[in-house]
Amino acid sequence: MILLTAPAAAAPEGVHPDDPLQSPFLPTVLQLVLPEGARVRFDDRVKVQFPAIAENQRQFPVQVDARAVPGVKRIIIFADLNPIQKAVEFAPHAAEAFIAIRIKLDQRTPVRAAVEVADGSWLLAGGWIDAAGGGCSAPPVSRVKGDWAQSLMQLRGRLWTTPGQKVARLALAVRHPMDTGFVDNVPSYWLESLQLRADGRLLADLALNASVAEDPAIMLMPHLLDGDSVTVRGRDSGGVELAGRVAGQSAIPAGAP
Amino acid sequence: MIARRHLLGALAGVPLLAAAPEYRLVAQPVAAGIWVVRGADAPIAMANGGAIANISIIATDAGAVLIDAGASHRHGRALAALARRLTGKPVARVYLTHLHPDHSFGASAFPAGLVAATPAVAAQVAGDAAGFSTGLYRLLGDWMRGTELPAPALVAEAGPVLIGGRQLRLFTLSGHSASDLAVLDEATGTLIAGDLVFHNRAPATPHADLPAWRRALDQLAGLGQQRLVPGHGPVDPTPGTAIAQTRAWLDWLEPALKAALEAGLTMVEAGDLPIPPRFAGLAVARLELQRSVAHFWPALEAARLPRVSD
Numbered sequence: 001m002i003l004l005t006a007p008a009a010a011a012p013e014g015v016h017p018d019d020p021l022q023s024p025f026l027p028t029v030l031q032l033v034l035p036e037g038a039r040v041r042f043d044d045r046v047k048v049q050f051p052a053i054a055e056n057q058r059q060f061p062v063q064v065d066a067r068a069v070p071g072v073k074r075i076i077i078f079a080d081l082n083p084i085q086k087a088v089e090f091a092p093h094a095a096e097a098f099i100a101i102r103i104k105l106d107q108r109t110p111v112r113a114a115v116e117v118a119d120g121s122w123l124l125a126g127g128w129i130d131a132a133g134g135g136c137s138a139p140p141v142s143r144v145k146g147d148w149a150q151s152l153m154q155l156r157g158r159l160w161t162t163p164g165q166k167v168a169r170l171a172l173a174v175r176h177p178m179d180t181g182f183v184d185n186v187p188s189y190w191l192e193s194l195q196l197r198a199d200g201r202l203l204a205d206l207a208l209n210a211s212v213a214e215d216p217a218i219m220l221m222p223h224l225l226d227g228d229s230v231t232v233r234g235r236d237s238g239g240v241e242l243a244g245r246v247a248g249q250s251a252i253p254a255g256a257p
Numbered sequence: 258m259i260a261r262r263h264l265l266g267a268l269a270g271v272p273l274l275a276a277a278p279e280y281r282l283v284a285q286p287v288a289a290g291i292w293v294v295r296g297a298d299a300p301i302a303m304a305n306g307g308a309i310a311n312i313s314i315i316a317t318d319a320g321a322v323l324i325d326a327g328a329s330h331r332h333g334r335a336l337a338a339l340a341r342r343l344t345g346k347p348v349a350r351v352y353l354t355h356l357h358p359d360h361s362f363g364a365s366a367f368p369a370g371l372v373a374a375t376p377a378v379a380a381q382v383a384g385d386a387a388g389f390s391t392g393l394y395r396l397l398g399d400w401m402r403g404t405e406l407p408a409p410a411l412v413a414e415a416g417p418v419l420i421g422g423r424q425l426r427l428f429t430l431s432g433h434s435a436s437d438l439a440v441l442d443e444a445t446g447t448l449i450a451g452d453l454v455f456h457n458r459a460p461a462t463p464h465a466d467l468p469a470w471r472r473a474l475d476q477l478a479g480l481g482q483q484r485l486v487p488g489h490g491p492v493d494p495t496p497g498t499a500i501a502q503t504r505a506w507l508d509w510l511e512p513a514l515k516a517a518l519e520a521g522l523t524m525v526e527a528g529d530l531p532i533p534p535r536f537a538g539l540a541v542a543r544l545e546l547q548r549s550v551a552h553f554w555p556a557l558e559a560a561r562l563p564r565v566s567d
Contacts, residue, residue, distance in 0.1 A: 051525065
């Protein structure tokens with residue numbers, strides 16, 4: 001009985017006593033990915049969703065849905081055991097607390113979200129995923145093909161809106177090798193920021209790291225007015241900029257989640 | 258020194274290793290002189306040693322013919338011993354239906370001169386086998402000890418082949434992978450279809466070309482077989498049930514993924530799509546759907562998101 005009521009005492013050194021995933025380094029990882037002194041707690045209202053199998057460790061889809069949490073200021077997606085832990089930091093200024101993205105996995109690891117709420121504290125959730133090694137140390141496909149420069153920073157996108165509904169869906173895809181710096185002599189080089197606006201209103205800011213998968217592909221739920229289009233500005237770590245505009249196209253079909 | 262002697266003494270007191278894992282293979286008669294060793298209807302895992310594919314054994318006067326060789330050296334060796342017990346003769350030839358490691362890596366246990374594959378598969382052995390091997394060692398550990406896939410020395414060509422008085426017909430197709438071999442035993446009308454056909458198990462698509470796969474299924478449907486041994490799942494006692502089932506899944510999968518993308522779904526949501534009730538009898542359907550999303554989604558997305566750069 002005593003053991004059952006005092007699990008914290010049994011946690012190995014380095015394991016956060018409340019961590020449901022019992023990751024070996026969570027306290028250290030939190031120091032790397034969150035602001036100093038961040039207060040954290042684990043909260044099931046944050047849904048971190050991904051497939052049961054990491055079929056491709058270079059392109060692993062992760063979706064964070066924190067719409068059940070009021071007042072979300074930021075969402076950070078990170079993987080404890082990746083060499084670049086933080087993948088993306090997303091500030092939904094006028095958007096739902098929802099992001100889907102693909103990341104790299106370097107080995108079996110917890111994949112998590114940290115969600116900052118109004119009082120400045122952070123909510124954590126996530127799960128373990130098994131993965132073959134090397135997602136961060138294999139060369140990007142476009143480096144192997146040699147065509148990365150021809151399409152660099154090319155932006156694709158699509159917007160799904162429903163008349164009278166403020167919540168839209170926005171898919172963005174940017175061609176970028178997202179070099180981690182762990183392959184041969186190729187230095188790290190990544191798409192580092194995206195900013196979305198509609199008619200001058202700031203919708204969202206994203207800060208990305210090289211642990212986001214090659215050719216970053218992102219789904220967001222911005223808040224739009226009828227007839228809005230979304231302008232996108234971005235910059236990579238070499239100072240190359242991108243700009244584009246995504247206009248409303250298709251209605252969200254009934255029954256879509 | 259004391260500490261070390263202590264340690265050695267302690268080790269001497271316990272079994273050094275758990276017994277090396279052994280494959281417990283069961284042959285199931287299919288037709289006169291043909292058996293199948295059924296694979297587990299599960300993903301490759303430590304619990305099954307990678308023995309998830311169906312392996313067929315055919316008796317001939319010249320020796321046993323194996324269609325596929327298992328996942329590891331030890332698996333191949335166990336299959337060879339089983340074939341000898343069943344047929345009274347050693348293995349005379351091994352046909353590899355395709356390169357996927359659950360079917361091919363057991364060829365490690367046979368001399369290259371007994372192993373036949375299409376030229377495309379032989380070329381893949383030189384190119385892709387190392388990557389598959391790394392993945393298998395990670396998943397299977399000690400089961401894989403000593404496994405090294407040889408370059409097949411014999412060429413499998415489409416057409417009739419006579420081995421020890423047994424007339425076989427080979428079909429070189431593609432679609433499940435870049436090169437898929439199917440084998441028809443003329444005397445019994447048994448079609449051994451490799452992974453072009455799955456039965457009561459969802460098809461796997463890691464290297465699939467869906468239009469080519471459909472064409473291959475069309476061809477397999479018209480060979481006049483009595484029964485069919487699929488790459489995974491139970492033997493189909495009819496000529497076409499498993500072929501139709503495989504085709505139905507592929508026909509559902511591709512439009513379902515395209516529709517999901519058109520509807521603005523994410524990859525995660527596509528992997529959670531409802532699976533139609535008619536596929537309720539297929540093992541690992543959810544897992545294979547999520548794998549297929551990983552295989553097809555990025556290319557579908559690239560084709561369906563318009564360029565919007567200024």
